[in-house]
Amino acid sequence: MAPAPPFLAEDGPEDTEAEIMRAAYAALCEHGYADLTIERIGEEFPKSNSLVYRHYDGKDDLLVALLESMLDHFEGREPCDGADGPRERLETLLDRAVTPPSGEDAEFESALVELRGQAPHNEDYRRHFTRADRVFRAGIAETIRRGIDQGVFREVDPDRTATVLFALLDGLRLQRATTDDGVDGEAVRAELDAYVEARLLADDTE
Amino acid sequence: MAPAPPFLAEDGPEDTEAEIMRAAYAALCEHGYADLTIERIGEEFPKSNSLVYRHYDGKDDLLVALLESMLDHFEGREPCDGADGPRERLETLLDRAVTPPSGEDAEFESALVELRGQAPHNEDYRRHFTRADRVFRAGIAETIRRGIDQGVFREVDPDRTATVLFALLDGLRLQRATTDDGVDGEAVRAELDAYVEARLLADDTE
Numbered sequence: 001m002a003p004a005p006p007f008l009a010e011d012g013p014e015d016t017e018a019e020i021m022r023a024a025y026a027a028l029c030e031h032g033y034a035d036l037t038i039e040r041i042g043e044e045f046p047k048s049n050s051l052v053y054r055h056y057d058g059k060d061d062l063l064v065a066l067l068e069s070m071l072d073h074f075e076g077r078e079p080c081d082g083a084d085g086p087r088e089r090l091e092t093l094l095d096r097a098v099t100p101p102s103g104e105d106a107e108f109e110s111a112l113v114e115l116r117g118q119a120p121h122n123e124d125y126r127r128h129f130t131r132a133d134r135v136f137r138a139g140i141a142e143t144i145r146r147g148i149d150q151g152v153f154r155e156v157d158p159d160r161t162a163t164v165l166f167a168l169l170d171g172l173r174l175q176r177a178t179t180d181d182g183v184d185g186e187a188v189r190a191e192l193d194a195y196v197e198a199r200l201l202a203d204d205t206e
Numbered sequence: 207m208a209p210a211p212p213f214l215a216e217d218g219p220e221d222t223e224a225e226i227m228r229a230a231y232a233a234l235c236e237h238g239y240a241d242l243t244i245e246r247i248g249e250e251f252p253k254s255n256s257l258v259y260r261h262y263d264g265k266d267d268l269l270v271a272l273l274e275s276m277l278d279h280f281e282g283r284e285p286c287d288g289a290d291g292p293r294e295r296l297e298t299l300l301d302r303a304v305t306p307p308s309g310e311d312a313e314f315e316s317a318l319v320e321l322r323g324q325a326p327h328n329e330d331y332r333r334h335f336t337r338a339d340r341v342f343r344a345g346i347a348e349t350i351r352r353g354i355d356q357g358v359f360r361e362v363d364p365d366r367t368a369t370v371l372f373a374l375l376d377g378l379r380l381q382r383a384t385t386d387d388g389v390d391g392e393a394v395r396a397e398l399d400a401y402v403e404a405r406l407l408a409d410d411t412e
Binding site for chain 1: 238239240241316317319320321322323324325326327328331332333335336339340363365366367369370372373374375376377378380381383384385386387389390393394396397398400401404405
């Protein structure tokens, strides 16, 4: 949705917590959720494993902390905040949503589906994804609201539009991570173009 | 999407396989995936547990068989095949998609998200969900195709439209099963109405 949180950057902060987060992220991408253990996270951690155990109760405790740290970074931001105006942001968001990620991003997308699968029976994951959905949905709504203010988008209900778009993006990610076919990104993008044209763009916008 | 498979009906067939499937479905709804064991499935089974073990290698083997049996029932059908014409089918599908299920249906929806979460690391689940997505997407596309033939819908690309709608429905289910907020069904339905109006309905349809 936006550049990764600074603690995931190679030249990110070197405090213990940031290092544990980086180790957890790397191990999650490498092993996926099902095969992840605190020991495997420890293998990615440059300091003593005992530090990981001292900070977290187990792999779920640590993974929820990772997800929350990543989410903190996105909170209050609009999606794709490198892009210029509201329309460009929305287009960039949709472009990214239909483009299958590769490498570590693909591994993380898959792992995220596994972690979502914990939410029905694990309250901590559930609380996190409740917050995550609010944050991302609000970011999209804000872009739409700004576009309406600038006369680029029509006077639609920003929250309603964001709810539909965000559910669609989540569905695409889910289907991509759990099937061999993936999703026909070009087809989806073309239909989203038609939707934006028909429902969102102000009449005098080309 | 349609009435449940006959083997799940109370007066369904009484052969051993159907009884195992019913037991697996009941136990999955009651315990969810994470807490499910073959023993717990056996508790729902009227005959000797050893029969379950004789037929299936473990809980995943049995659950994939359950999912496949359910899917067999939907294969080749259009969604909501009780409804009259293509437009009514589509409307019924969208109505159902935004209505949170209750009771056992809600429990099954949650369990399905847990099972989807196995697909990134388990090839059998992945193969099943690949097939499932094809079947459901094709059913929606068929409804749209029929609507175009009958002049109710415009000459859209049925597969493209079905891909987007189906991803959206999956996203709604995912968000509902993994968050406390759920999804604002009324808002989504209103936006879907607007979408159908703007993109699908033929000009002379009211």
